[in-house]
Amino acid sequence: MAVADSDRSLELQQSGAPARERLARIWEGEAGLRGWLSTVDHKEYGKRYIATAFIFLILGGLEALVMRVQLAGPNKTLLTPEQYNQLFSMHGLTMIFLYAQPVLSGFSVYLFPLLLGARDMAFPRLNAFSYWIYLFSGLFIYAGFVLGYGPNDGWFNYPPYASMRYNPGPNMDFYAIGMILFGVSSTAGAANFVVTFLRARAPGMSINRVPILTWGTVTASFGILFSVPAVSLAFFLLWTDRQFGTDFFNSGQGQPLLWQHLFWIFAHPWVYVVVLPAMGIVSDALPIFCRRPLVGYTVVVLATVATMVMGFGVWLHHMFATGIPYLALSFFSAASFVITIPSAVAVFAWIATIWTGRPVLSTAFLFFAGFIVMFTLGGVSGVMTAAAPADQQLTDTYFVVAHIHYVLIGINVLAVMGGLYVWFPKMTGRLLDERLGRWNFWTVFLGFNIAFLPMHWTGLAGMPRRIYTYPEGLGWTAVNVVTTIGAFILAAGVLLLLVNMYVSRRHGAAAGPDPWGGPTLEWATTSPPPTYNFAVIPAVASRHPLWEGSLDESGERSSLQRGMILDDGKEMLTTTALDAEPDAIQKMPPDTLAPLLAALAATALGAAALLHAWIGATIFTLLLFAALLVWLWPQRAMGQISEQAHV
Ligand code: HEM
Numbered sequence: 133m134a135v136a137d138s139d140r141s142l143e144l145q146q147s148g149a150p151a152r153e154r155l156a157r158i159w160e161g162e163a164g165l166r167g168w169l170s171t172v173d174h175k176e177y178g179k180r181y182i183a184t185a186f187i188f189l190i191l192g193g194l195e196a197l198v199m200r201v202q203l204a205g206p207n208k209t210l211l212t213p214e215q216y217n218q219l220f221s222m223h224g225l226t227m228i229f230l231y232a233q234p235v236l237s238g239f240s241v242y243l244f245p246l247l248l249g250a251r252d253m254a255f256p257r258l259n260a261f262s263y264w265i266y267l268f269s270g271l272f273i274y275a276g277f278v279l280g281y282g283p284n285d286g287w288f289n290y291p292p293y294a295s296m297r298y299n300p301g302p303n304m305d306f307y308a309i310g311m312i313l314f315g316v317s318s319t320a321g322a323a324n325f326v327v328t329f330l331r332a333r334a335p336g337m338s339i340n341r342v343p344i345l346t347w348g349t350v351t352a353s354f355g356i357l358f359s360v361p362a363v364s365l366a367f368f369l370l371w372t373d374r375q376f377g378t379d380f381f382n383s384g385q386g387q388p389l390l391w392q393h394l395f396w397i398f399a400h401p402w403v404y405v406v407v408l409p410a411m412g413i414v415s416d417a418l419p420i421f422c423r424r425p426l427v428g429y430t431v432v433v434l435a436t437v438a439t440m441v442m443g444f445g446v447w448l449h450h451m452f453a454t455g456i457p458y459l460a461l462s463f464f465s466a467a468s469f470v471i472t473i474p475s476a477v478a479v480f481a482w483i484a485t486i487w488t489g490r491p492v493l494s495t496a497f498l499f500f501a502g503f504i505v506m507f508t509l510g511g512v513s514g515v516m517t518a519a520a521p522a523d524q525q526l527t528d529t530y531f532v533v534a535h536i537h538y539v540l541i542g543i544n545v546l547a548v549m550g551g552l553y554v555w556f557p558k559m560t561g562r563l564l565d566e567r568l569g570r571w572n573f574w575t576v577f578l579g580f581n582i583a584f585l586p587m588h589w590t591g592l593a594g595m596p597r598r599i600y601t602y603p604e605g606l607g608w609t610a611v612n613v614v615t616t617i618g619a620f621i622l623a624a625g626v627l628l629l630l631v632n633m634y635v636s637r638r639h640g641a642a643a644g645p646d647p648w649g650g651p652t653l654e655w656a657t658t659s660p661p662p663t664y665n666f667a668v669i670p671a672v673a674s675r676h677p678l679w680e681g682s683l684d685e686s687g688e689r690s691s692l693q694r695g696m697i698l699d700d701g702k703e704m705l706t707t708t709a710l711d712a713e714p715d716a717i718q719k720m721p722p723d724t725l726a727p728l729l730a731a732l733a734a735t736a737l738g739a740a741a742l743l744h745a746w747i748g749a750t751i752f753t754l755l756l757f758a759a760l761l762v763w764l765w766p767q768r769a770m771g772q773i774s775e776q777a778h779v
């Protein structure tokens with residue numbers, strides 16, 4: 133390894149403090165508002181993603197609570213039908229698009245470089261851009277809602293009800309343009325994860341030593357890259373149908389069913405996009421609390437990838453009731469059964485890890501255990517709907533609402549909450565309170581099950597989803613009351629987490645670099661980490677660099693204190709895709725406002741299109757290009773002047 137042997141490799145013990153100071157000078161950005169807006173530090177954006185996603189979780193949760201009050205008894209009139217329509221649509225799209233995926237992006241944006249032993253994402257500016265445009269797309273859709281023009285046709289927005297004829301207000305245009313902007317965000321983010329995963333791993337971290345969370349995210353990212361084009365196109369065509377009288381989805385020449393195909397070939401993979409990284413959180417963090425490596429690393433990685441690949445072949449199970457040919461029916465039904473196999477494999481791997489480990493019953497562990505239970509329950513109700521004849525009965529009833537919440541809250545929210553207990557200390561330097569944590573877990577877990585378990589029966593009793601009220605005497609009242617009570621308990625549980633984060637951020641116990649005795653690289657640096665993450669580029673020799681002593685793995689040891697410092701400007705090491713051999717020293721971009729300005733211009737362009745303000749649209753397009761020009765303008769400091777590393 134020429135790089136490691138060159139004069140740019142230093143022993144940190146000898147020159148530690150001056151090297152750290154030098155690195156800090158190079159990497160730290162401006163203070164103040166301008167610095168806050170122009171930073172490209174992945175840790176900042178990781179935290180912002182998580183905070184923003186939580187705000188959307190709270191908004192979506194409040195919308196849900198209002199709906200639950202309306203549904204607490206028969207013939208209630210708190211909401212009009214139109215208000216109810218907007219609420220469940222906003223709730224669904226907020227949770228799925230503005231919370232579930234971005235919160236996981238937050239974890240990954242924060243953790244990727246730390247897990248991989250890198251100094252930042254491969255494209256720090258693109259990272260900033262993904263965040264800003266996500267934020268603006270959310271604000272865009274919410275602007276419509278606040279103005280009284282929220283989407284009102286469910287999160288999947290089926291024509292013909294979404295067409296101009298039945299929906300003449302701008303409601304659907306806010307949704308359509310907002311989703312196109314959101315698609316830009318998730319696509320840019322996904323490309324960044326893929327490249328970071330392939331080229332920014334610490335030397336020695338060959339592809340079979342990568343933490344599972346990064347596998348989950350990178351697999352989800354491929355899912356995003358292949359599925360989002362379908363939905364962006366669908367929303368764009370819907371918009372042209374509505375604005376320019378094209379006829380893709382109208383019931384004249386066009387086909388409402390075409391929308392369903394385009395939407396679900398996106399949205400079924402999307403459900404894996406919002407769970408695979410969460411499963412990765414559990415696969416990486418659960419073993420810390422079982423004091424042993426995950427059982428079946430390779431199998432879990434293969435299961436992750438297999439789930440995503442198969443995830444592109446089951447979309448029709450959302451359309452069983454649309455009168456598709458029998459052959460297609462049986463094919464997609466069978467595929468939907470088969471896709472549960474890799475998930476079951478992962479469940480067995482987690483159970484085996486707990487079984488053969490020495491579990492520490494921390495709050496995080498409780499969340500992960502709860503996650504496994506709910507994953508299993510949500511999986512079982514999912515398999516039930518995969519049977520086409522059963523689905524004829526269950527579709528569009530509360531059974532499906534129960535199922536989606538088991539899956540989404542079980543696999544996403546519980547994993548995220550557990551993940552916060554694990555990595556909040558890394559992000560802030562302070563531990564979350566464990567006593568409050570237990571209250572947090574049990575209220576969430578019990579509240580959730582009180583709310584959503586009875587909902588299976590509500591569905592079997594025939595209550596359709598998306599109805600704003602129901603008459604007396606159908607046997608639906610009692611279950612609905614229980615559900616509403618459970619929903620409020622669940623909300624109280626979420627509140628406890630927020631209180632815990634608020635209080636512990638200032639008054640929590642100091643975490644130290646490695647409060648849990650974790651195995652992976654993020655625990656090798658301080659909490660919170662310095663801007664440059666690692667003073668010395670770690671060199672990795674196993675899957676668990678920090679457990680090599682206790683695991684007694686034979687052979688080489690990872691080197692965390694001695695190695696390259698790379699302090700000739702803002703620099704990062706890039707390595708080869710499979711074996712992670714040092715390849716080149718990459719110059720990293722300085723802070724800049726360009727990504728923020730580009731995101732602003734793109735959003736303004738969307739707003740102008742919504743208003744048919746074509747002159748404005750032209751101006752914002754030019755501004756967008758101007759921002760991109762500033763962004764990409766060649767800079768001397770970015771020139772690849774360092775020697776190429778030879779291996
Ligand atoms: C406090 C917690 C929650 C409560 C009380 C709740 C309640 C509800 C209610 C009442 C509906 C509408 C049912 C209908 O009229 O058809 C609904 C729909 C939905 N919820 Fe939730 N929910 C919660 C959390 C979540 C979370 C965390 C997610 C996703 C991560 C989620 C995803 C959805 C989706 C996708 C729909 C379908 C929307 C549609 O029909 O278009 N929910 N929820």
Ligand SMILES: [Cu+2]
Nearest residue numbers: 400447449450
């Ligand atoms: Cu599906």
